[in-house]
Amino acid sequence: MRQTAPTKKFKICLVSISLAKGGAERSVAMLSQMLSNCGHQVHIVVLNNEIDFTYSGTLFNLGALKPKKDHFIARLLRFKKLRSYLISQRFDVVIDHRPKNEYFRELFYHRYIYHNLKTIYVVHSSNKQEYFTNQVSSMAAIYAKTLATVTVSTYIEQHIATPSGVHNCHTIHNAYNPAWQQTDTKNTLPYEKYLLSYGRLHDGIKDYSFLIHSFNASKVWEDGVFLAIMGDGPDKNELEDFAASMPCKKYIVFLPFTREPFGVISNARCVTLTSKYEGFPMVLVESLSVGVPVVSLDIVSGPSEIIKDHYNGLLVKERNIEKFADALSNICRDEVVYLKLKSQTQSSVLQFSMQEISQKWNQLLHHVIP
Secondary structure (H helix, E strand, C coil), X not given: CCCCCCCCCCXXXXXXXXXXXXXXXXXXXXXXXHHHHCCCEEEEEECXXXXXXXXXXXXXXXXXXXCCCCCHHXXXXXXXXXXXXXXXXXXXXXXXXXXXXXXXXXXXXXXXXXXCCCEEEEECCCCHHHHHCXXXXXXXXXXXXXXXXXXXXXXXXXXXXXXXXXXXXXXXCCCECHHHHHCCCCCXXXXXXXXXXXXXXXXXXXXXXXXXXXXXXXXXXXXXXXXXXXXXXCCHHHHHHHHHCCCCHHHEEEECCCCCCHHHHHCCCEEEECCCCCCCCHHHHHHHXXXXXXXXXXXXXXXXXXXXXXXCEEEECCCCHHHHHHHHHHHHHCHHHHHHHHHCCHHHXXXXXXXXXXXXXXXXXXXXXX
16 A cells, blocks of 8 residues: 555445444444545445434435335345436546345345445444355355445454455444543443443343343442443343342443443443454444443454553453452452553554544545546
8 A cells, every 4th residue: 555645536436234323323423524534525325224423425325215015126226226316427446345144145246236336345344244144155255246345344354254264354443532532521320330331132142141140149239330221122121120130229220322422431430341252343442532430341353453452440250240240350459450440441442533534434435436
């Protein structure tokens, strides 16, 4: 890649399922801002009518065209509108962020939707099935025909994409917005000290049950420390019922999803991550960027690229309730450890700032677009 600052401007289309709910979707919204700030002309296509995050550019909301009772013909008409839009706008490149878990759908996108268009595919998850389907070699052949495959973590590039046969990979991590550091620091929750976990409440992926077990085992709630779980999702009711069955139930609170969570984040004692897998977990970067230490399981893809154990957070090597409970106890009860971690949070994620990540995207675009 070139090291000098590129000057050519491109017309770019970002394709995403939505601009709501998850870290991948927030990263698409932020990429639209970064590319716009670089002077590129940005359009965004979303397939579902869900818009929560601030974006830049022109939005083409295919989801708004869905009838109340969606059906096959309606989907085909939307695909035709998408193809017509991409052709008529004459984009220099289409950057596709969608999960790719059905091979024949991806073959349809490749041969019809994106036919004769220059594309870049982004892989947001270390769950192979989500982006390579169950026909890995056939999907790798589709990735090979793109201008580039961007992976959001080094792990995904080295252990998922490249071994699958994708050799046009470039790792570009997701970014955080330095403006988050200016968030109002007034505590909006009625709890003097609380641990925070936030994201989509899908227990099969995020494993909030493990977190609740660990919080209970840590006994920090006996010191008046609360656990706040923030977000919405399919398992919210089950998790609330499970929390209500625990001895620490009075110290577990569930908060709704919010578009701007940074006030709640900045007042937490720490932010936790107990997922079974991730791509590049933005909750860790977001928390560190506003000066909050993190406690995370050392799952594949992400945490070890963000956290330096006992430097800006605590990285627990195995999914063990007692060990995770010990980490929660340590960060709550040892003020020396806590203040040391906190003092090194923001400086530890400077390489993930919008300015740094936008330069990497800009260099990639100038490198791969003819």
